[in-house]
Amino acid sequence: MPAKYMIHTQTAPNRFKPFTKSGIIAWTEGCLGCRACVKKQCVYRVYINRGLDTKQMIDSIDNQCMNCLRCVQGCPMELIHKSINPEYAALGDSHWTPDIIAQLWDQAETGKIPVSGSGYSGPFSGPGFDSMWTDMSEIVRPTRDGIHGREYISTGIDLGGTPRHLTFTDSGDLESDQALLVNIPLPIILRIPFFGSCGKDIIKGWAMAARGLGTFLALPNEMIKGELVDFKENLIPIISPGQHCSGDGLEGVRLVEVPWEKNCKDISQKIKQAHPSVLISCRTPLVRGVEERVLSIVDSGVSIVCLEGSSWGQSMDDNSIFLKDIIRSIHLALVENGMRDEVTILASGGLAMAEHVAKSIICGADGVVIDFPILIALECRMCGRCTKGLPCPVEIDQAEPSWVASRVINLLGAWHNQLLEVMGAMGIRDVRRLRGEAGRAIFFEDLDRNTFGSLGKIGEGYELE
Amino acid sequence: MNLNKELPEVVITPSRFKNPIGKYRLHRTNECIECGKCLEVCPYDVHFKIGRVRTKNHYRCVGPECPNPCYEACPVEALSLKRNPTFDTMGDFRWTPDLLVSTWYMAETGAVPPKGLEYRIGDSGGGFDRLRLILPPPHRTKLAMPDEEVHVGLELNRRNDSFPKIMIDVPFYGAGMSYGSVSIITMLSRVRAAAALGTFSCTGEGGYPDELKPYDDHVITQVATGLFGVSEETIQRVRIVEFKYAQGAKPGLGGHLLGDKVTPAVARMREAVVGYPLFSPFPFHSVYSVEDHKKHVDWIKAINPNALISVKVSTPTDVDMVAIGSYYAGAHIIHLDGSYGGTGAAPDIAKKNIAMPIEYAVPIVHKSLQKEGVRDKITLIASGGIRTPHDAAKIIALGADGVCTGTAELVALECIRCHNCESGRGCARGIATTDPALMRLIDLNWGTQRIINLFMAWRKELIRILKRLGMKSIGELVGRTDCLVHLDYMNK
Amino acid sequence: MSEEKKLTLGLFYCQHTPESSELDRQSLEEKYGKSIRLFPVPCSGRIEPIHFLRALEELTDVAYVITCPEGECQYFEGNLWAKKRVQRTKEIIESIGLGGDRIGIVMNSKENPRSLAVLADEIMENIIHLKPSPVLNPYR
């Protein structure tokens, strides 16, 4: 398997000790000083190298403890206990949960996919993407054995619209014009998050990661200056709304993002004229009636549409509608109008885990745009202090560009492997074929109602157990 | 049949740790005057007196549900009760701390906990945890027969073919856990318990250690995608051979034993190289279709024409086709492994997302086998998140004939579900490890008895449920969805 | 409080302290800026002398711990031990010539539980007379 099909990761250590879910409480009062103290017997040797990280007052035993509880259960005087760590519980919010954040840190550090033993421990299902499962193949159809590069599974996508068909000369040469397309090796584009204390170095690091991964970083056009100019091939300048863009400064750029607004059609026309080889992506927030809007955008000749949901993966104007449902409905609207292949649909907003990439694509997106995960990769705790002018607890702005780049490459390396896992399980060997393949998904609402909607009736005096 | 078979004895088998964890903790201050009142009132032997009056068995305390609380009885208010914070750090949505502790209780005593612990359901918010058995009012259940007359056994070969009939005495058997992923002591404890109960335990895919030889009649050997340790000799040794096409924990993915766990013993068993990771491919690269599958089944039958064939699959959308295909391929048992179970290490993305929970798959398969007219010719076994006897009863009511146990057995051995089976030397509690020093944390007799106790508690609980439902055998419960209700749809 | 160098407080608080959520914590940070460092802890009894000593060494001029009311500790005696430890630590730092009032403990009251913000204000009030610590690492 040639190296070019893999993402090469390298450990990029945390700069700050991460919070752990629970901590150890070990009294010394009443200690008998047993010769075979349970602390000495710790399999993970957490008590031996104990130290205090004074920056955050984190005790290293908490980071190293693997929750086997042998010390808790073994101490004859019952001096050791465990407790939920309030700092961990306070991370993020209901969408960017502490568990998700901690997993992102871990992936950014190691580049490895999260693995654990003894079954699934989470809730049965949940809102949004948690209300769907992906399918797998079995016996009647083989899976792809893609993990560890065992078999090649392509995760590359084409940005831009494709023709519905080609025409050839009698001698078999291509007659039709080549479609303007940009291929990226994984269906993920980075976008600068709308908050976060990110200075120039961080953005440079992200640009380096985008280049290293062969994908793009989207950021406001006005930010592209200085050193960043060198990264133009992997940057997507975002033209600010209302800004009159004549297309200046777009030399060397392959892709540009224009936010949806009344005159976005004109802007894109202008850019197209000035730079015919630049692909234009139109970003539209997900609001009621967005399907119609997307159809009209595609109609106007824009070949990439970026859908923007809220940071919690919902519609911008109705938090009972989830990203997955809107992607699906836009995709189907395009299919019904026979226009699906003319446009690349990118989904964004609240995408927090590798599974969200696969699920967005199953629902009908070609690829995704991620923002906060590349910030969390830098140890961000989603505390929002930066938005209040408080200092960043993990000093993100102090990070080195090369460290930033490796953290993001690690994260996406892990996501890439997870994408391979789910695609392999489905028996799909090209992510482009996964697009809209709802046949390989299981939707909670339907299945649950079909299965449990009409069970038994409870008679008088009957008891439930 | 077998109704009077002697059951193994329940022997109280307490935790191997000094401080078993309970939901509550009691505190005794220096005010205590050693009057012994607490000892007197406590129904659960929490306090005792050897020399001094002491509180020892915190874990047995049922907390506020206690009918005779010691802390109220104490004349000097030296006792106070609090919920144990350590308890709340344990477990997860599926295996709540209540479930862990109540399973430990069953493994210790052979009975379900009396009070204070929710031993029937977890807190996942769906599936089993929102399903309830509908029990008729006690007076309406006319069956007042003794427990011994309730038949909970299960015939595994329901085809009329040349293969032997094999009856198990309880409607469950042990799911595959491989040598290497768990210790030999764990394996032996499981299989010895299975033998005592008149049922089976599966080797998993890591080979068939010689230590299991005395229990060959109660061993299911697994033929999994890595074919590790599988030879004609191992296939010919057993009465049931299980094809593992997939496992619920990582459906669609191959196995992977980390290099750290490939100790000399494991490497010898699998004839591989010490310290290198071991991969099982996915799928069976000799089976890409249902007719390949038939050929595959025929192959094992060619090697051992007397062994029943079980086909373990997970739960894709077309699980019904997989099941019917397996029936036509000649399988005796179709074993569905739902996505939320599993014991080995697996990628989190797979455990959470790939394939459907067993609660959905069983009714789909049950109905389609019925429609096909072959339901009564194949045994349908469910696994993947069966944690309690109630889960077992519910899944049987949804259409399974029986279940496989996995995690519950490990919990009986005091697995705490720290999810670190895969890391370093493996399980710090000596269950899922190959490290000789850690393995020694479990005594074989202790382990065996703990699992026997657990199984006896399950058996007793299943019998109680059946009697409440007015049923004389577990077979009557199969597919009785009218005995179930789902809380989310109850009033709709 | 001197203009050029503000007195800083490291405040550990039991997670059961009323109104001590992440948001409450952030409002305090906004209010006091760099003068306060807040550390929620699962149990005040987790704070050992080393925490105070290291805090004074590297982090802040003053270190305090807020505990739950007596009898309320989830671990029964955590807050009592915290009390003893604070006492012991005071002795240590006094013995090296640093004022014992650089560390302190506030035990919440059972009858009249006070919120984190109120307690923090009280402590700030309480320590306002102190001078910046001479041992605190000046290069921090």
Place this chain on the structure above:
Amino acid sequence: MKKHQIIQNIIGSRKLLSNNFPLRNYYKKEGEGGCGVTGFASSIPVRGKHIFEPSRQMHNRGNGLGGGIASMGFDPGMLGVSKDTLEDDYMLQIAVREQGVMEDLEKRFIRPCFKIDFSEIIPHVEDFRDIPGLTIRPPDIWRYFVRVKPQVLKEFMEKSNLLQLTKRQAEDEFVFQNSFRINKTYYDAYGSQSAFVISHGRNFFILKIVGYAEQVVQYYKLENFKAHIWIAHQRYPTKGRVWHPAGAHPFIGLNEALVHNGDFANYHSVVEYLGQRNIYPLFLTDTEVSVLLFDLYSRTYGYPLEYVIEALAPTMERDFDQLSPEKQQIYRAIQTTHIHGSPDGPWFFIIARNDTENRRFQLIGITDTSMLRPQVFALHDGEVQVGLICSEKQAIDATLKSLADEDSRIGTVADRYWNARGGSHTDGGAFIFNLDETPSSPFERKLTCVDKFGKPITVPQGQAPYIPDSAQSMAEDRNGKRFDISRFFNNQQSGLLYEYVKKGIKDWDYGALLECLGQIKSCALKNNANFEVSLTALTKLLDLSYPTHDKKRRSILQMTNETLTSMFRHFPYLEGGKNGIYRLIDWETRQLLREPIKNEKVMIIDASLFPPEGDNSDSRLMTEAFHRGWKRFIVFGLKGQRFHGCGLGPGSVGVRIDIYGSSGDYLGSGIDGLSIYVHGNTQDQVGQIMKSGKIIIYGDTGQTFLYGAKGGEVYVMGNAAGRPLINAVGKPRVVINGTCLDYLAESFMAGDPLDGGGFVILNGIEFDDYGQVQPQPVPYPGSNLFSLASGGAIYIRDPFLHVDEEQLNGGEIVNLEDKDWKLILPILKENERLFGISVEKDLLTVNGKRMSPLKTYRKVRPKQMGIDQSD
């Protein structure tokens, strides 16, 4: 762009079709497990009965719940129409389940649009229950030879804006759309299903039933019906009780019929892709979708076949990189344009196509990029040419046997057998048999075979085939002139006897050869020692490669086989007969099985009538015989019977099994001690979990050879297919003289070969048409070699350093050291003894020069660090 506009207009015209069409969720309704597919094209029209045997051979790939056939290129007389009508008219066939419906259907969809030149309800057996096993009445088939009425066509072209099409193209499109309308009206996958168009192309038809494919032939009385191309399909649906044949294969585009073995992973999105082009599947199976894609690409888009295949089965990874830059540009454009329509998952198509524009019939086999479904191609050249494509080789053998029984110009062995390498830069994973008209005879066509890229597949020229009748008469003309062969028997010199016959092949005619073989046989039957000599010599004729001069190798093999078979059949059964070493057992006498008595040693099993698996199979009989004390077995007459050598268990050291004929899957899977010699190709899953013992294969072997093996010695004279030695551990020692498709020794964990572990020697050679050893173009063409392996090694004969690091994942290539050579030399010596592949003259000689082994072989071993433990 004119072309573009025409295409848009055609697609636009179909929009009208789907008006008011209920668009349901496109979930597959018909579950498809797997299937057996077979097909052949013959230069002369041949009878339907010849599709009967191969279909029957593949029973175990179906379950009798769906069978179908298609045939193409008829003798007009058999259909009651003129040649012109046959060639020009559309042969519209409607399968009717509710009799009443036809009046309405004709009134609405046939008579108004078509000029009907001929119509009939096709003949069938009166009572379907007369056909054993058939439980559901097949549909009545109404057949019409039609042309679209000129006025109707004109209106259609105007209304649909298709005036730029030729009339014939427009007429094709009209027929296509009209059939859609008929199906839409009378067939609803979710509702009533009274009638549907089963085929509508020119000069071909399809028939399908709920039953086995061969029952189609019986029911519709096609035993003597002649056609150039026959394809058949055994279905293995896994869902529901099937009562309707509409889901069975083949399916139609316009002028093509497609059968399929496989299952798409992305059915849903392929249907979306078609829907955007106004094409709506009605039968909800993968196969229908496949042929609609094929028709879209070939007829609507007008792509050349090569590009159609590329759109269906894209060329990936290393193979893509090896295409020329021009081809890469075109292929990349095809891939990006059509990726959403390209079926993922395993599939293999056989397509019968009437390329009306070029007046050519085609039989096409296409395999998907990862080759996950079995497929074999074969070419039989001679006076009658036959091209064959099947799921399994024994179906090919059965076809040829059936044909040969009727027409002695056809031999029982093909000139060439091969597998396609899916999505490859070498053959593209597809082969096309073309049947072109010949000036000489209206009924005879010329058959040629090309791969996806148009590269022809040929056989050695100037060699004559063996025609039994004429050889017989030549032999008779010799007036019984004897051959001096008794000396070989007197001195037990089987080797010299072999050399004698080998030389004879050059000098004699077929008559003499036949006579000589006849004499060898009569000598053989005189005593046991003679039999040993004959058997050894004749087996060498089968096994080894040697020049055949003016004779076809397939003919030599056929004659040798026939001689051996008649020799074997001559031995006494277990009951009665005189004392001897050899005893014969067959299906009729299997009950007589007993332990060997006196000097009985060898059990000869005539496997021809045994079922391929199960309690009554010959392999089970052999196991039973082993347990009763038999230790030597000769099995012949195999037609794909499986599991030979399985179940003997440990303690089978000293047992030897010789296999003649078409052995089946899982041969020697699990053996622990015994030796198996296979005189010919083996199939898939050979030697899985093998623990010890020996397997020698005088030919090629199939998929997942030695999967999970633990030990033993194995020698393969030819190639191995995909994934040989996956997950093998312990100490297997293997020589593959040819090469492998891909994934050789994935997850190999066989210790250190220099310290008792296992290894594979891959020689990368082949025998040319003259029996000479030649290097293959590259020793290993696959993209993945030794992936994730942690032990063992591969020794590759690669003097030109073709294998590179790009093919590895966790392994490394190092130079051979003396100790390595010392390790493998004895194995290569044994290889030389077995196959005549000389270490000195063949393996170590490169371009005529003797090379050092250290320069000739390279070693692939695991990287010392082990692989990245990324999860």
